[in-house]
Amino acid sequence: MATAESSPRPSFPGRGSALGGISPVSVLLVAVAAALLVGCLRSETFAQLTVEGLALGAVYGSLALALVLVYRATRIVNFAQGELAMATTYIAWQLIQWGLSYWEAFFATLGIAFVLGTLLEVVLIRPVLHRSAIAAVIVTVGLFILIDGAVTWIWGGSFKFMPSPFGTKIYHVGGVAIARLYLGMLAVVLVSVVLVWALFRFTKIGLGMRAAALRPAEAALVGIRVDRMLAVGWGLAAVLGAVAGLMAEPSQFLLEPTLMQPILVYAFAAAVLGGLESPAGAVVGGLAIGVSLSLIVQYVPAISSELQLPFAFAVLIVVLLIKPSGLFGRREVRRV
Amino acid sequence: MSRLPALVSLLAVAGVLAALPFLLSSYNISLAAQVGIFFIAVLGLNILTGYTGQISIGHGAFMAIGGYTTAVLSRDHDTNLVVTMLAAFAICFVFGVLVGLPALRLSGVYLALVTFALAISVPQLPLKWSSFLGGRDGVQASRTVSHLWLYAVAWSAAAILFVLAWLILRGRVGRAFRAVRDSEIAAVASGIELPVYKTLAFGISAAYAGVAGSLFVLATNGFAAPDEFAVVLSLELLIGAAVAGLGSLWGILAGAAFVGLLPAVSSSVPVIGSDHGRDVVFGAAVVLVMLLLPGGFAGLLARLRQLARA
Numbered sequence: 001m002a003t004a005e006s007s008p009r010p011s012f013p014g015r016g017s018a019l020g021g022i023s024p025v026s027v028l029l030v031a032v033a034a035a036l037l038v039g040c041l042r043s044e045t046f047a048q049l050t051v052e053g054l055a056l057g058a059v060y061g062s063l064a065l066a067l068v069l070v071y072r073a074t075r076i077v078n079f080a081q082g083e084l085a086m087a088t089t090y091i092a093w094q095l096i097q098w099g100l101s102y103w104e105a106f107f108a109t110l111g112i113a114f115v116l117g118t119l120l121e122v123v124l125i126r127p128v129l130h131r132s133a134i135a136a137v138i139v140t141v142g143l144f145i146l147i148d149g150a151v152t153w154i155w156g157g158s159f160k161f162m163p164s165p166f167g168t169k170i171y172h173v174g175g176v177a178i179a180r181l182y183l184g185m186l187a188v189v190l191v192s193v194v195l196v197w198a199l200f201r202f203t204k205i206g207l208g209m210r211a212a213a214l215r216p217a218e219a220a221l222v223g224i225r226v227d228r229m230l231a232v233g234w235g236l237a238a239v240l241g242a243v244a245g246l247m248a249e250p251s252q253f254l255l256e257p258t259l260m261q262p263i264l265v266y267a268f269a270a271a272v273l274g275g276l277e278s279p280a281g282a283v284v285g286g287l288a289i290g291v292s293l294s295l296i297v298q299y300v301p302a303i304s305s306e307l308q309l310p311f312a313f314a315v316l317i318v319v320l321l322i323k324p325s326g327l328f329g330r331r332e333v334r335r336v
Numbered sequence: 337m338s339r340l341p342a343l344v345s346l347l348a349v350a351g352v353l354a355a356l357p358f359l360l361s362s363y364n365i366s367l368a369a370q371v372g373i374f375f376i377a378v379l380g381l382n383i384l385t386g387y388t389g390q391i392s393i394g395h396g397a398f399m400a401i402g403g404y405t406t407a408v409l410s411r412d413h414d415t416n417l418v419v420t421m422l423a424a425f426a427i428c429f430v431f432g433v434l435v436g437l438p439a440l441r442l443s444g445v446y447l448a449l450v451t452f453a454l455a456i457s458v459p460q461l462p463l464k465w466s467s468f469l470g471g472r473d474g475v476q477a478s479r480t481v482s483h484l485w486l487y488a489v490a491w492s493a494a495a496i497l498f499v500l501a502w503l504i505l506r507g508r509v510g511r512a513f514r515a516v517r518d519s520e521i522a523a524v525a526s527g528i529e530l531p532v533y534k535t536l537a538f539g540i541s542a543a544y545a546g547v548a549g550s551l552f553v554l555a556t557n558g559f560a561a562p563d564e565f566a567v568v569l570s571l572e573l574l575i576g577a578a579v580a581g582l583g584s585l586w587g588i589l590a591g592a593a594f595v596g597l598l599p600a601v602s603s604s605v606p607v608i609g610s611d612h613g614r615d616v617v618f619g620a621a622v623v624l625v626m627l628l629l630p631g632g633f634a635g636l637l638a639r640l641r642q643l644a645r646a
Contacts, residue, residue, distance in 0.1 A: 071445070075445075076445075077445040077448060077449060079393070079448075079452065124623055124627070127627050128626060128627065131630065133391070133444045133445060134385065134389075134391050134582065135626055135630060137391055137393070137445070137448050138574060138575070138578045138622065138626050139622075139623055139626045139627075141393065141571050141574055141575065141622070142575060142618075142619045142620075142621075142622035142623040142626065143619060143623060144571060144619070145568065145571055145572075145575070145615050145618050145619040145622070146615070146616055146618070146619020146620055146623065147619070148568070148615055148619075149613065149614065149615020149616040149617075149618065149619060150615075150616050150619075152615065153613055153615075153616055261456060261567060262456065265452070265453050265456050265457070268449050268452070268453060269453070272446070272449065276445075276446075304464065306460050306461075306463040306464040307460065307464055308460075309453075309456055309457045309460045310457040310460055310461065312453065312457075313450075313453040313454060313456075313457040316449065316450055316453050317438050317450060320438065320441065320442055320446055320450065321438055321441060324441065324442075324446070
């Protein structure tokens with residue numbers, strides 16, 4: 001397959017080409033934000049739904065970012081990313097059952113997720129990395145079923161109840177009721193995303209990871225342990241997935257083995273909408289999917305809540321057909 | 337495989353399959369029928385993924401369409417069940433071509449993403465149009481079939497579809513499929529119309545999945561419900577194709593037996609013999625196969641033949 005990149009340098013996190021200068025995409029985003037703001041000022045329901053949508057969208061964006069990190073590092077879409085996130089959410093539940101407080105369990109789980117993600121890359125992904133794309137996809141699909149089965153085997157298939165870390169408090173801002181839960185979700189996800197961005201942007205290991213993902217051979221020549229960097233990338237992705245799972249659980253989703261399956265589809269749509277290459281795009285895409293689902297289900301009678309997943313599917317198809325590089329991705333030129 | 341041994345082994349398999357109903361208990365016949373159903377679906381997926389190089393994690397969606405076709409036709413018109421299978425074949429062919437059209441512009445991971453989303457989305461549709469498609473409760477076909485009927489029909493269909501696949505793949509069309517898989521650029525340069533062959537492969541493989549889905553519904557007492565077609569089904573098909581060996585027809589029986597029998601076999605194993613222990617075995621097995629035996633069962637056969645010749 002002949003691939004030539006129109007821009008020789010793909011955007012790094014923190015050096016997003018689309019963010020500098022005025023591009024049509026940024027104009028579009030500002031316009032959408034303005035429209036949302038006007039809507040929020042005019043209608044309380046609209047404002048409430050927007051906040052909810054943003055919170056859920058942050059969760060989708062977080063998982064999408066995990067997918068993007070893995071894709072940038074290893075050119076693999078990890079179909080087991082959602083299941084991994086679901087498994088780590090169960091681990092957090094178990095830790096809480098054993099008597100840890102919510103936030104102790106939260107941080108312990110992130111650590112466990114990092115180790116799990118790293119191990120997976122080293123043990124299972126590395127051997128198929130340089131074989132066909134199909135082989136890698138099949139391994140992650142096998143992992144999907146493996147994790148799904150293991151979780152059901154250990155914890156059973158019925159719902160588990162996890163206490164909400166943010167309580168049930170509701171703030172009233174000018175007639176709009178906003179649950180503390182949603183603000184908390186939004187804050188936790190955004191803080192984790194910013195931390196990951198800062199890691200990539202300002203630390204030596206982040207620089208090493210960027211180099212290893214984009215120019216493996218050259219990175220190895222200047223002494224970067226490329227293998228190790230890719231494994232760390234998988235570990236970080238697992239951490240972001242765990243954040244997504246933990247934040248999804250107290251909102252609309254129940255802790256059960258299928259917890260992350262719909263979220264994975266939304267995350268796919270988000271990642272593709274943002275351009276599968278772009279970390280910033282994944283987050284923006286996630287927020288866009290979250291808000292549009294939340295609003296569409298309320299205001300478009302034809303699309304009821306059963307059609308949320310098909311809607312995400314439609315977004316996926318339309319983006320790939322009209323603008324396969326997404327909002328922030330680089331264009332790939334390929335002629336056949 | 338050279339002509340004669342291939343023919344002999346095919347005839348041997350056919351003979352064993354014909355003898356099985358006389359040897360097995362009713363329960364085991366239903367298991368053997370299950371293998372036949374997966375045989376058809378894995379065969380279809382292999383035409384697409386193995387021969388044309390287009391990955392699909394969404395063939396469970398086509399099985400769902402085929403299954404609902406049978407259930408709805410039988411419920412509303414009491415159509416002959418074999419006729420509903422032909423209808424499932426035709427309808428799924430059309431849907432396959434429709435999905436294949438956007439797939440023309442997608443390759444590799446993007447196609448995997450889209451088909452995965454398809455597999456998750458399609459079981460939602462009966463919930464939306466619940467008066468026609470039965471909602472969460474599903475659709476009940478007007479008649480049920482015996483295990484023996486299912487076995488006979490499933491394996492007859494499998495035999496017909498196997499010969500059909502062999503005829504398609506050995507000739508001009510099959511060469512075009514393989515050329516598309518190996519290099520799209522080279523294929524176009526030799527005058528192959530990519531859109532035609534890619535969508536054709538999608539249509540054929542979806543049609544196979546449709547027939548399998550139709551039988552799949554009959555195997556569950558003619559009952560089609562969204563939960564039966566959960567995303568795991570699609571994953572199982574891809575796993576079956578991987579175990580069988582992509583790009584070869586000779587391992588399909590092994591792949592189908594793996595997917596069709598593993599649930600029953602692993603549930604009788606101690607420790608993991610719970611409902612979901614089997615998924616652990618499933619996942620672990622496929623990961624091991626991919627790591628240790630990249631060519632699947634067909635690859636193993638080929639390697640053994642080389643050893644025998646040396």
